[in-house]
Amino acid sequence: MLNPYAILMKRILLLLLLMIIGTAVHSQVIYETFRSIKLDQNRDLKIQLPRNYDTNEKKIYPLIIVLDGDYLFEPMAGNVDYFSYWEDMPESIVVGIVQDKTRMEDCRYDEAEFLPVNKGAQFFEFIGQELLPYLNQTYRTAELKIIVGHDYTSNFINYFLFKENPIFQAYINLSPELAPPMADRISNILTTSSQELWYYLATATNDADNIKKNLIALDENLSVIENPEVNYSFDNFNESSHYTLVGRAIPRALESIFEMYRPISKRTYKEVILPLETSPFEWLVDLYKTTEKLYGIKRQIRVNDFIAVSTALIKNENWDELEPLGKLATKEHPETMLGHYFLGMHYEQIGEPKKAMRAYENGFLLNEVAFLTKDYMLDKVNKIKEDFGW
Structure with missing residues (x-):
């Protein structure tokens, strides 16, 4: 059991800590x-x-x-x-x-x-x-x-x-x-x-x-x-x-x-992007151009927004649009494997397995992001090798 002096010292230290935290918050x-x-x-x-x-x-x-x-x-x-x-x-x-x-x-x-x-x-x-x-x-x-x-x-x-x-x-x-x-x-x-x-x-x-x-x-x-x-x-x-x-x-x-600034929501994905008859890739580019005009701020396209558009492309089997999406993702997030994954999916689905494997291998060397891991990219490479006996 702590003696009264120890209790007092603990209270003083706690008070000092709270004062420091308060000062840190206040200094903002x-x-x-x-x-x-x-x-x-x-x-x-x-x-x-x-x-x-x-x-x-x-x-x-x-x-x-x-x-x-x-x-x-x-x-x-x-x-x-x-x-x-x-x-x-x-x-x-x-x-x-x-x-x-x-x-x-x-x-x-x-x-x-x-x-x-x-x-x-x-x-x-x-x-x-x-x-x-x-x-x-x-x-x-x-x-x-x-x-x-x-x-x-x-x-x-x-x-x-x-x-x-x-x-x-x-x-x-x-x-x-x-x-x-x-x-x-x-x-x-x-x-x-x-x-x-x-x-x-x-x-x-x-x-x-x-x-x-x-x-x-x-x-x-x-x-x-x-x-x-x-x-x-x-x-x-x-x-x-x-x-x-x-x-x-x-x-x-x-x-x-700031309605247009927020990340693409599940509702926007279902009600806007998925049923689009025009290009989802162009829709994404136009969205960021519009928000730049509205708010006067140029910003990096979010990983979340890339994934939302790519999910719609994959679901609708719109493989061609994965190529410009992958190139843009590589430009916006060059340190991650995101763009290379999109490119790999594009090449894989249009029947160019060597280019697909190369894209996945390039992505494997970069940082993991969202659901994309090194193991996942390696599995994609190995699956192509297995399918073609390489």
Whole structure:
């Protein structure tokens, strides 16, 4: 049995360990004070950089601006880190603007034109003319910019839609308390926009009655818009309140915005790729070209996505397409046996066993990946030798 001194020492060591862990986690977020000329005051920022940001010196990242950063930054930053860890969205830079003492003045609009006025106009210029240029200059930001707000600040983020070339491409509106003409303005802009936009809107059954009523009416207008440039999504969460809906809406918004970024799912495989009458290989190439255009990020084609397409080709006995797929996989993942396996399957099925055996042998020398092991590749080689008596 431990004596009281030993117990005390163990508790002290445990406390120190927790403090170290807490510091390590805390250090992922940078706290900055930004001097704004437009506002003539300092503004506190919270900045979360992606994991391994410092080691990936050529990589660029989408930028997410979070208003109400004093309480909205942490749930947004946590979800972004989680989603990007599982590759359901690109790693992103998250910046929260602390507004606990200034939000009403920051987002003030006049009662005649319902446009930013006084400090509200200055705050609008601060974001567009000071903060974004600073962040673009200081950090490796991609073209895609997202802005997030809650109730009063959510109304404010929509003013950026009014610009001819909006500086934000995606808007996450969490129970916005809309100015009187804002609903019509949003509907008009999303109807006529010629630029790719993502627009997410959320309310809840226990939201404030006036907000919920206005947002349901707005959704009725937005849901019938037929603009291919606009990606619109709406949620009315059951049994959530004005505040608790935030925890449910943020992941839903990220799923909506980055729907095309996620790995190919079983549903996409069954409903899209398998019944394709055109080239599955070209579909895969076009998918990555489209996501590069949408999100401004060129990325390596996932092993998961190669396998999904190859499985469909094999199931449909589309042996010819395995050749370009294999060459692309070899280019994208040269250190693995993936591409050589596809090439081996192609040659084997079109009746060129020597080329097939050579492809499998080349793959055997490389790294294992997914279900492909050295034993598996060796078995493929031996099976061909056995079949042809070599």
